[in-house]
Amino acid sequence: MRYGYLGPETTFTHQALLQALAVMPREVTDTVEQVPFTAVATATTDLLAGDIDALIAPIENSVEGGVSGTLDVLAATDSITIVAEQIVQVTFVLAAREETALTDLRVVSSHPHAQAQVQGWLRGHVPSANVATASSTAAAARDLAAMSPEEARGRAAVCSPLAAEHFGLTVLAEQIEDNAGAQTRFVLVTREGRIPARTGADKTTLVVQLPHNRSGALLETLEMFSANGVNLSRIESRPIGDFLGRYSFSIDVEGHIEDRRVAASLRALHRICPVVHYLGSYPRIDGISSETREEFADDTYDEAHAWIESLTGMVTPPSTGSPSTD
Amino acid sequence: MRYGYLGPETTFTHQALLQALAVMPREVTDTVEQVPFTAVATATTDLLAGDIDALIAPIENSVEGGVSGTLDVLAATDSITIVAEQIVQVTFVLAAREETALTDLRVVSSHPHAQAQVQGWLRGHVPSANVATASSTAAAARDLAAMSPEEARGRAAVCSPLAAEHFGLTVLAEQIEDNAGAQTRFVLVTREGRIPARTGADKTTLVVQLPHNRSGALLETLEMFSANGVNLSRIESRPIGDFLGRYSFSIDVEGHIEDRRVAASLRALHRICPVVHYLGSYPRIDGISSETREEFADDTYDEAHAWIESLTGMVTPPSTGSPSTD
């Protein structure tokens, strides 16, 4: 089993993969090979080609919002399924090759997303250092570790604690993020084929394109969820790409495709939306099951279904006719 | 075949029955016996007991509104089905035993409902006559015809043209109703068992009791129809009878129980309402099929259903488990 992740080693995505593997049985994890990638698009191509078996990618960050690259690849790819989620606490350290006074730092390197999350701290604590861009926080740490001692002098990297440790760097400051408590959510994606069984605490992910000839289409779509008691836990707009103001929506709802209320709302969406892309149903990482009012319980849907079946069973077959319809 | 109607002969209900029989094949109508009743409740008892096979009753009048007696009996009775509707143009004549000047009339008899519909005309044309109450317009005509000539002098009846003709009365004035164009709608009711086949231009009749612990319950109910593109052609409130402000709703919708959009809205009602009483699906007498947008067409519902089936078919059986759910 080959699992792809956005590398290099020690990125937050790598950390998410390690978290996912930590709860799998030993006989599974023993067979897993971890494969770093540089882009979700490339990893997805390899997934579809069978070169890897699964792929973990960031989908949502509590500070930066939806991860466009992942959202757009998921929206555009047909034969993949989300089978699990992971949430990673995002925290950054400032790390150098050796103990250094902050005032001696000339260059701080990191990934732009990380920079955005620590820029207040950097302005306050190392205002004079230049900020250099790396392709990932892990790369910033790795590159610093690979430099000659002279080259590395006066340089630091903004990276994860895992990266600092892995590459043997010295931590100058911890928890330097401006918004404490930031989290990134990751999804584990496989080639389509199997949807994880319902656990009672599940999520379902969709990409929905609205009918563009109808104002109020988003309202109508949300009403279908509301009519079936289905809560949204995430909604992200993404441009469809053809012209301004045309959006698709990436949506997570509480519940599993096997929950009648979820199936009923998806059926309704399928009727009114030109595109409903089902990306999977999978267990919530927090394990919290949403309370369901009686009118939205499986039994209630099943009884309503049986009632209508009993009624339509009484309809006169059209061939014979009946006095009342002559 | 015994067909009950609100009698006596020549009532508007009788006329509705004659209209219904007129379009049935000769071999059916040859076997029909017409049975007059004095009340819908009595006739319904006989219908349930098997003494008659069908029953025709007024349900709605364009001037007087819903016919409470019929609505309440339909709401309270379980094993009956509406299989057809009829609409009768309501027009009244003033009829006497012989040609009489309007100024010579002392007493005008009729049924209270008819009186309500001609009171303007009576005030204008025979202001000095007393109004006497008969149990039906037909009874008013019949009783007048049965009187001695002396007794009948100075008397007239407000009745249907059919009644005047049938009982040999002289028409003093025609179309004396205050609102020209009034109509009464009748339903033909049988013991439950067979629902007429779908014709494409059908109606479905329901009695719905709302959840009384929820303000906005009527709104919620109407949304279920709206979400499935189902139009209401009639909605009547009737008290449930236990305390003030508790209503059930008698509803006609466009479409047949076999129309997916009707079945879907009824399923939703069944989930949220404590009582949904299905009274039948039957051809509209005006034969007008309602236009249905593509999103509410049968095929659209069927495709959505098939799509969900294909998805749930991919769910891992819970017994085996899957790596992602461990």
Place this chain on the structure above:
Amino acid sequence: MRYGYLGPETTFTHQALLQALAVMPREVTDTVEQVPFTAVATATTDLLAGDIDALIAPIENSVEGGVSGTLDVLAATDSITIVAEQIVQVTFVLAAREETALTDLRVVSSHPHAQAQVQGWLRGHVPSANVATASSTAAAARDLAAMSPEEARGRAAVCSPLAAEHFGLTVLAEQIEDNAGAQTRFVLVTREGRIPARTGADKTTLVVQLPHNRSGALLETLEMFSANGVNLSRIESRPIGDFLGRYSFSIDVEGHIEDRRVAASLRALHRICPVVHYLGSYPRIDGISSETREEFADDTYDEAHAWIESLTGMVTPPSTGSPSTD
């Protein structure tokens, strides 16, 4: 001050008037003259002509439903205002001139509405008696009291306890109504001019005619109430009278026209409905104030209003123009 009521004396409407007077100050009630009428329509004409100053009429019965006569007169009359409501517990007695065995009764007289509410009891206890129709339960009692002893023998009236007492009849049986706990609601109507001040526990009565070119118009109307947190305590459909399926709705909502949430929903109705007939705001007889969520409180509306005022105050006057709009 002349107060009209549906007579004769001791009807339930009379009882409602007595209840209303009982809570007025002595100096008001001392000046009140009670004027019986035979029909709401006639009394309304007298009210509009200034012959009486107020009028009390039944509007709703927990068993029989809306009182069509009153509803239709209220809907059709422009310059009247409902200023109060009363609720009367409906209970019937069987009363005769003297103590009589039930088996000796030949004729039981009453008003059809009362008969409908006691028919189960009558069938069970005096199955062999004929039922005679009187113009009111009070008239049944009064007529019985006026008969000669011989004529009165074997006769009884179904009437209110008040009527039996007032006309000196002997009560043979009490609480003979089939549905214990039935209530009738009455409204006190004056010529338009003054709306009672807000008490915090009020009702507002409307007659609304829906746009007939729009399916879903009732849904839209209810959404306007829902969007402003306004509960409906009664909704009655009444035919408009021009053709089948055309209804107006008689509606009571919780709250007073001076409640911002009520005013806001009425403004919305005024925009979308061809006819919104305001019939008055008045204190609830039960004195129960409805809880209002913060988003529907007066302050919340006032703050939203002030916010928009502050914004529109910043708009450049159109005459001068601004760089951005050239």
Place this chain on the structure above:
Amino acid sequence: MRYGYLGPETTFTHQALLQALAVMPREVTDTVEQVPFTAVATATTDLLAGDIDALIAPIENSVEGGVSGTLDVLAATDSITIVAEQIVQVTFVLAAREETALTDLRVVSSHPHAQAQVQGWLRGHVPSANVATASSTAAAARDLAAMSPEEARGRAAVCSPLAAEHFGLTVLAEQIEDNAGAQTRFVLVTREGRIPARTGADKTTLVVQLPHNRSGALLETLEMFSANGVNLSRIESRPIGDFLGRYSFSIDVEGHIEDRRVAASLRALHRICPVVHYLGSYPRIDGISSETREEFADDTYDEAHAWIESLTGMVTPPSTGSPSTD
């Protein structure tokens, strides 16, 4: 007058500013000084400090979606107003210092957003060249122009036609974008103070934070617009930043704050949402006025308002009391 833009010269934002100035009167544009900035955040700080008078920034791209940097600054800043919009057709050229065969190119530099929009073309036409990152497409062109001829050999920049021309580069290929017809929308922002007058073809921009204790809050919010006939032309979710799943929505609606329907929907939002940030009403660049049904016209709102005023004018002042409320 100092107008800030995301520089350097010849960026698409600069082009938007030139478009905006092109339609202003000569006496205004003569006084305008164009001031390049490197980030929206910095420019906004200068705007608030009074160092510049206006600022133009990209808000939305038809391929890449909302421009997070601008959206987040607008959401977080209180005293600024959007007074105009501009739309720029996005097209790219591949430009070098001199005529060069595509196969001779070793390095192609550009901004990551531009790279994303031409990556298909680059893979197809210059597969072997390395892609270098510049801080803007204009910087890529400028830097190329500033190199020595030797350094510049084998290098090209992906930039706007304007940049290629301005920096004297040779265009090797035109319209190399993968999605023809891409557009970017820009907003012109001033310090709060004046809102442009209503033109009849306007837009209003808002940032709305939903009540987080209520599932269905987005639905409720959209219903407020729908109830007032207000169309959304853009809706973008942005994380609030505190934890996963907490979003604000950046919204453009059709209409001006002076349109009654817009004011009414904003009032409703103000009641139900913890934060409604009004960012301005301004003329649509396409000049298209949206059709408004009669029920949403200004007159209709004004008449409804006047009607309620006339009713509340009739309410008895609470101090005096009235017989009906005693």
